Every structure is written in C-alpha cells, then in structure tokens.
Amino acid sequence: xxxxxxxxxxxxxxxxxxxxxxxxxxxxxxxxxxxxxxxxxxxxxxxxxxxxxxxxxxxxxxxxxxxxxxxxxxxxxxxxxxxxxxxxxxxxxxxxxxxxxxxxxxxxxxxxxxxxxxxxxxxxxxxxxxxxxxxxxxxxxxxxxxxxxxxxxxxxxxxxxxxxxxxxxxxxxxxxxxxxxxxxxxxxxxxxxxxxxxxxxxxxxxxxxxxxxxxxxxxxxxxxxxxxxxxxxxxxxxxxxxxxxxxxxxxxxxxxxxxxxxxxxxxxxxxxxxxxxxxxxxxxxxxxxxxxxxxxxxxxxxxxxxxxxxxxxxxxxxxxxxxxxxxxxxxxxxxxxxxxxxxxxxxxxxxxxxxxxxxxxxxxxxxxxx
Amino acid sequence: xxxxxxxxxxxxxxxxxxxxxxxxxxxxxxxxxxxxxxxxxxxxxxxxxxxxxxxxxxxxxxxxxxxxxxxxxxxxxxxxxxxxxxxxxxxxxxxxxxxxxxxxxxxxxxxxxxxxxxxxxxxxxxxxxxxxxxxxxxxxxxxxxxxxxxxxxxxxxxxxxxxxxxxxxxxxxxxxxxxxxxxxxxxxxxxxxxxxxxxxxxxxxxxxxxxxxxxxxxxxxxxxxxxxxxxxxxxxxxxxxxxxxxxxxxxxxxxxxxxxxxxxxxxxxxxxxxxxxxxxxxxxxxxxxxxxxxxxxxxxxxxxxxxxxxxxxxxxxxxxxxxxxxxxxxxxxxxxxxxxxxxxx
Numbered sequence: 001x002x003x004x005x006x007x008x009x010x011x012x013x014x015x016x017x018x019x020x021x022x023x024x025x026x027x028x029x030x031x032x033x034x035x036x037x038x039x040x041x042x043x044x045x046x047x048x049x050x051x052x053x054x055x056x057x058x059x060x061x062x063x064x065x066x067x068x069x070x071x072x073x074x075x076x077x078x079x080x081x082x083x084x085x086x087x088x089x090x091x092x093x094x095x096x097x098x099x100x101x102x103x104x105x106x107x108x109x110x111x112x113x114x115x116x117x118x119x120x121x122x123x124x125x126x127x128x129x130x131x132x133x134x135x136x137x138x139x140x141x142x143x144x145x146x147x148x149x150x151x152x153x154x155x156x157x158x159x160x161x162x163x164x165x166x167x168x169x170x171x172x173x174x175x176x177x178x179x180x181x182x183x184x185x186x187x188x189x190x191x192x193x194x195x196x197x198x199x200x201x202x203x204x205x206x207x208x209x210x211x212x213x214x215x216x217x218x219x220x221x222x223x224x225x226x227x228x229x230x231x232x233x234x235x236x237x238x239x240x241x242x243x244x245x246x247x248x249x250x251x252x253x254x255x256x257x258x259x260x261x262x263x264x265x266x267x268x269x270x271x272x273x274x275x276x277x278x279x280x281x282x283x284x285x286x287x288x289x290x291x292x293x294x295x296x297x298x299x300x301x302x303x304x305x306x307x308x309x310x311x312x313x314x315x316x317x318x319x320x321x322x323x324x325x326x327x328x329x330x331x332x333x334x335x336x337x338x339x340x341x342x343x344x345x346x347x348x349x350x351x352x353x354x355x356x357x358x359x360x361x362x363x364x365x366x367x368x369x370x
Numbered sequence: 371x372x373x374x375x376x377x378x379x380x381x382x383x384x385x386x387x388x389x390x391x392x393x394x395x396x397x398x399x400x401x402x403x404x405x406x407x408x409x410x411x412x413x414x415x416x417x418x419x420x421x422x423x424x425x426x427x428x429x430x431x432x433x434x435x436x437x438x439x440x441x442x443x444x445x446x447x448x449x450x451x452x453x454x455x456x457x458x459x460x461x462x463x464x465x466x467x468x469x470x471x472x473x474x475x476x477x478x479x480x481x482x483x484x485x486x487x488x489x490x491x492x493x494x495x496x497x498x499x500x501x502x503x504x505x506x507x508x509x510x511x512x513x514x515x516x517x518x519x520x521x522x523x524x525x526x527x528x529x530x531x532x533x534x535x536x537x538x539x540x541x542x543x544x545x546x547x548x549x550x551x552x553x554x555x556x557x558x559x560x561x562x563x564x565x566x567x568x569x570x571x572x573x574x575x576x577x578x579x580x581x582x583x584x585x586x587x588x589x590x591x592x593x594x595x596x597x598x599x600x601x602x603x604x605x606x607x608x609x610x611x612x613x614x615x616x617x618x619x620x621x622x623x624x625x626x627x628x629x630x631x632x633x634x635x636x637x638x639x640x641x642x643x644x645x646x647x648x649x650x651x652x653x654x655x656x657x658x659x660x661x662x663x664x665x666x667x668x669x670x671x672x673x674x675x676x677x678x679x680x681x682x683x684x685x686x687x688x689x690x691x692x693x694x695x696x697x698x699x700x701x702x703x704x705x706x707x708x709x710x711x712x713x714x715x
Binding site: 072076088089091092095096097098099100156158159216219220223224226234311312313314315316320321323324325326327328329330332333334336 | 418419420421422425426427428429430431432455456457458459460462463466467469470472555556559560579580583584585691692693
C-alpha cells in the first residue's frame with residue numbers, strides 16, 4: 001500500500017533521477033529527445049513523413065490543384081479547392097438571408113462589438129466607463145440590426161442569420177446567463193434551505209435535460225400555451241432557452257470556485273462586520289470567479305459551438321447558412337468539402353481566440369498553481 | 371426531406387395531436403385575410419433549404435418552387451409578390467407553426483395525408499407537385515426492378531415516412547434488406563456515390579436531383595417502381611375557408627393559365643381576350659376577385675408576378691436547372707397528367 005510518505009519520497013527522488021541536461025546547448029536539448037535513441041529517431045521520422053504528406057496534400061488541394069476561375073461546372077471537373085464558390089457565397093455564408101443591401105449594418109455591429117471586446121480585454125480600461133461603452137454598443141446594435149428607426153429599414157428577426165446570429169445567441173446567452181448563474185451559485189451555497197433546494201432543483205433539472213430538448217420545448221410547446229393570435233418571437237424564445245441553460249452551467253462552475261475559497265475567508269469577512277452581500281462582493285466572489293475562469297471559458301467556447309443546435313428549430317445560424325450555400329441548386333454536391341472546412345476554420349479561429357484570451361487573463365490575474 | 375430524431379418527431383406529433391384535440395377549433399376573432407392585410411405581408415413557412423423548392427441565392431434572397439407559391443398569393447392579395455416574410459421551418463415544428471399562427475401558409479413540400487388533414491387542425495390546398503418515393507441504383511448492378519433488391523443495403527434520410535414506406539413495400543413481398551439511415555443529405559449522397567449503399571431511396575424528385583449532381587449521371591438509374599404517393603400541397607389553418615379559398619384558387623389560377631396558354635410575358639395581351647373564361651380569370655369581366663375578398667385583378671397580378679404553373683416548374687425544377695426534373699405526372703390533364711383546375715365560372 002502506498003502511504004503519503006512514500007509518495008512524498010517518490011516526488012523528492014524523481015527530479016534527481018531525471019535531471020534535465022541543463023548544462024548543454026539549446027540544440028542538444030531540442031534534438032536529444034527527438035533522435036537520441038534509434039526508436040526515437042524512427043518515431044520522429046515517421047511523424048515528419050506524416051506531416052509532410054499533410055502539408056503536401058493541403059498545398060495541392062488548396063493552391064496547386066485549386067480551381068480559381070469559372071463557375072460550378074469548372075469546380076465539378078476540377079480536383080482541388082473551389083475558390084469561385086467562396087467568391088459567390090462568402091457574403092451569404094457570413095450574413096445569411098439578412099437583406100443584401102443592408103449587410104453594412106451587421107458588419108458595423110460586428111466591428112463595434114469586436115472593438116468593445118478589444119477594449120474590455122485591456123485591464124487598463126476596467127473602469128465604470130466600460131459600462132457606458134457597453135450600454136451604448138448594445139443600443140447601437142439593437143438599432144442597427146433591427147432598424148425601423150432613423151430611416152433604417154426594419155429587418156424582422158426571421159432574417160437575422162449567419163455568423164452575426166451565432167454571435168448574438170452566444171453573447172447574449174453568456175452575458176445574461178452569467179449574473180443569473182452567479183446568483184444561482186450563491187443560492188445553492190446558501191444557508192437558507194428553501195433557497196438552496198430551489199436552486200438545486202433548477203440547476204439539476206436544466207442540466208439534466210439536453211439543450212436540444214429545451215430549445216424544442218421553447219419552440220414547440222410555448223406557442224401552444226399562448227392565447228391564439230399571440231406569438232412570441234421565435235428567436236427570443238430560443239434566446240431565453242439558451243440564457244437559462246447557460247445560467248445553470250455557469251452556476252456550477254462558479255460553485256466550484258466558491259468551494260475553493262477557504263472557510264477562513266468567509267469567517268474573516270464576518271469578523272470584519274461585513275454583511276452577506278458585502279462579504280460576497282468584496283471578499284468571496286472576486287477570488288471565486290478568478291478560480292472559475294478556466295471552466296467559464298470552457299463553457300463559453302462550448303456555448304458558442306452549441307448555438308449550432310438552433311438549426312433544429314429553423315433558425316439559420318452560421319453552420320446552417322454555410323450548409324444552405326452548399327445546397328444552392330447551382331452548387332449542390334460540388335463544394336461540400338470547401339463549405340465544411342470554411343465553417344471549421346471560422347469556429348477554430350474564434351474558439352482559439354477565446355481560449356487565448358482566457359490564458360492571458362489567468363496570467364494577468366496571477367492565477368496559477370506555480 | 372427531413373432531418374430529425376424519431377423521438378423528437380414523436381414528441382412533436384403527440385403534442386400537436388394533443389393540443390389540436392384540446393383546442394378543437396381555435397376561434398379566431400379576425401379572419402386570416404384581415405390579419406394579413408393589416409400586417410401588410412404574408413408569413414410563409416418554407417423549408418430552410420431544399421434544392422429547387424426553397425433555397426437562398428447568392429444574395430440571400432429566397433428562391434424556389436415552394437417560395438413562388440407564396441409569392442403568387444402575395445401578388446394576388448397585395449399586387450406585389452415581395453410582401454412575404456419567409457419563416458424557415460423544420461419538419462418537426464412545421465405544423466405547430468401553422469396552428470399557432472406563426473405562419474399563414476406552409477409551403478414546404480408537405481405530403482397531404484388523411485391523418486394530417488383530419489387530426490392536426492390543418493387544411494390542405496391543391497396539390498402543387500405530385501411526388502412519390504422511388505429507388506435509385508448504380509447501372510452496373512444491372513437491377514431492373516425493386517423486387518431484385520434482396521439483401522441490398524438501402525440508404526435513406528430519416529424522413530417522416532421514408533422508412534415506413536420501404537417497410538410497407540418490401541415486407542409483403544418477403545424481401546429482406548438492410549436500411550442505413552443518414553442524418554445529413556451530403557453524407558447520404560456521398561455514401562451512395564462511393565458504393566457504400568447498393569441503392570438509395572427518397573422522393574423521386576429528390577432522386578432525380580441526386581442523379582443530376584453525380585459526376586456521370588448515366589451510371590445511375592431510377593427504378594420504375596413508385597412505392598408511395600406523396601402529393602405535396604400548401605397547408606393552412608383549419609377553420610378559415612376564405613383564406614383556404616384564396617390559396618387554393620391562386621394555385622388553380624396558375625394551372626388554368628398554363629391550360630389557356632397565358633404566360634408572364636403575354637398576360638397583358640390576354641386581358642383583351644375574347645375567351646369568356648380568360649376574361650373571368652383575369653378579371654376583365656365578372657367579379658371573381660371580390661368574391662374572394664380581393665381585387666378583381668388578383669390572378670392577373672399573380673400570373674404577372676410568377677408566371678403560370680409551367681413557368682414555375684421550368685424555372686425552379688425543370689430540365690434547364692441543375693435538378694433537371696421532367697414534368698412526370700405534373701403535366702396538365704389534357705396532356706395525360708394530373709394537374710386539373712376546376713373551371714373559372
């Protein structure tokens with residue numbers, strides 16, 4: 001049986017057994033693990049070969065054999081990537097069925113949003129001014145996308161689609177789900193049994209049901225309970241479902257953070273005479289949320305990708321508009337690879353961006369176990 | 371053409387049937403026509419994407435056969451075919467959307483069947499497209515009939531009735547087969563082209579378009595058997611006969627226009643026609659529009675906007691498109707087809 005002492009000893013011994021070659025040069029340190037032994041060398045060679053095949057194949061498909069001119073017929077005959085497809089469909093894949101002449105409005109919203117996110121990311125700007133910035137960005141977004149005022153043409157929500165819709169669903173879902181989730185997490189950790197039980201029931205029920213079912217309920221059941229003639233916008237229904245779902249998951253991530261805070265912190269806050277909300281706001285939550293950053297980012301990335309599920313209730317998210325572009329009778333069956341690869345690259349870039357920001361944030365907040 | 375989980379579909383169905391039974395005939399204070407006129411546009415439920423029937427062009431504008439039906443109705447009511455808001459609907463929510471008033475017309479390749487007509491609180495307009503489930507095989511298999519498909523792997527999409535039709539057809543004949551279900555039409559098509567499936571089954575219009583997409587269409591052949599009847603018809607809420615009349619007679623006007631040789635291009639010339647039925651149809655004489663609660667030039671506007679039935683077909687589905695469908699049973703009764711408009715008198 002391994003005892004704690006054994007483990008401790010083993011950990012003490014290990015560095016001694018496997019001391020890095022600290023005295024040698026960089027070249028030596030880099031190449032020794034790669035070609036130090038015959039087996040290592042063989043594995044390295046095999047990996048290089050696979051890598052080479054991958055690069056060669058990608059280059060051949062994407063550039064050397066690519067079809068750069070002509071229409072669907074040229075791509076049908078050609079063996080490589082079909083660039084004319086992107087030429088014809090790029091705007092549709094990104095903006096979907098939003099009126100063509102009004103695309104600039106959505107583009108402007110995305111630029112505003114990215115700008116605001118960029119500013120928010122820089123810790124120097126973390127002041128009250130940010131709230132005003134976001135307030136005005138949100139109002140501008142609503143005005144620009146929906147229209148109907150200032151001479152802008154009204155665009156019904158059935159035409160909101162593509163990447164902006166995916167952004168909207170996940171951004172609003174997380175922005176509203178976050179405060180709700182924090183409240184739920186506090187309720188679940190509460191001393192009051194009634195509140196705790198309610199929070200537990202809410203969280204477990206929502207987490208126990210797949211998102212797809214909640215979306216489906218929101219889209220199919222809700223209208224049947226409404227008086228006839230009254231319809232709640234389909235997008236709004238889906239958005240509410242996503243907010244509720246996000247809140248339940250965020251609550252659990254935050255609860256994990258709350259549990260990581262030592263009892264002493266709570267007691268110290270009490271001893272200072274802070275009441276519950278003060279203690280939470282000033283002492284506990286700042287530490288708990290810091291610990292929760294990795295799971296929260298995990299949830300954000302997951303939700304951004306989960307928004308593709310809204311396709312089941314007929315909303316045209318980014319993946320759906322890409323697939324719609326591929327199904328245009330002129331192109332159907334021709335640009336299948338191109339469409340899916342494009343979607344994958346866009347999702348990869350955006351998800352990687354979120355991950356990179358979270359790592360920056362962790363470093364910045366000196367969170368870590370080193 | 372559906373892509374949904376059986377459970378989800380079952381849930382949707384039971385919900386719809388349940389509520390339809392509970393709320394028997396939803397008493398609407400206002401007629402659909404009044405609501406539509408007040409709103410200034412029609413809400414038209416369409417498939418999110420279905421090549422030829424409902425799809426988006428490079429600029430995101432909706433096009434297709436089903437879309438043109440709604441455009442025709444819009445032209446008949448408003449004199450403008452663009453007063454339509456398209457609501458993309460999947461198979462699992464489409465009928466509920468009609469019941470709850472989310473859409474005024476559902477024009478998305480719905481098969482008209484007994485149970486849907488009687489128990490879902492829906493009414494069906496005239497059949498706009500006669501389809502039926504068929505089977506397609508590679509030519510090199512040398513199969514001439516569906517009864518030679520014993521032990522074949524048959525690939526299909528999880529359609530509402532696709533698998534059941536297959537079962538209904540093969541079980542009495544005691545033919546064993548292996549059904550392979552694909553969730554996604556791209557995968558399904560590629561599985562067939564790459565030889566994973568001995569045969570694929572779907573509606574014949576769908577098979578024809580799959581064949582048109584193939585690198586060499588001559589390598590594939592659609593078998594002669596039609597194993598199910600799929601009359602596709604626009605769908606409206608039950609209980610508003612005037613609205614149903616408007617949708618039905620707009621479609622009939624397009625069929626009658628083909629019969630009378632009226633096209634988008636020559637409809638103006640036909641306004642001066644001597645033929646009394648053409649006069650009544652186009653509103654040159656009589657008060658037919660008023661009887662529907664519309665202007666008398668309602669059908670003139672519809673034909674002017676989208677053309678007659680044959681123009682709709684040729685533009686969206688016909689041999690000149692990549693789908694390359696032949697009219698099949700969708701020709702006029704005078705040419706041995708099934709399209710028949712009741713008389714305008």
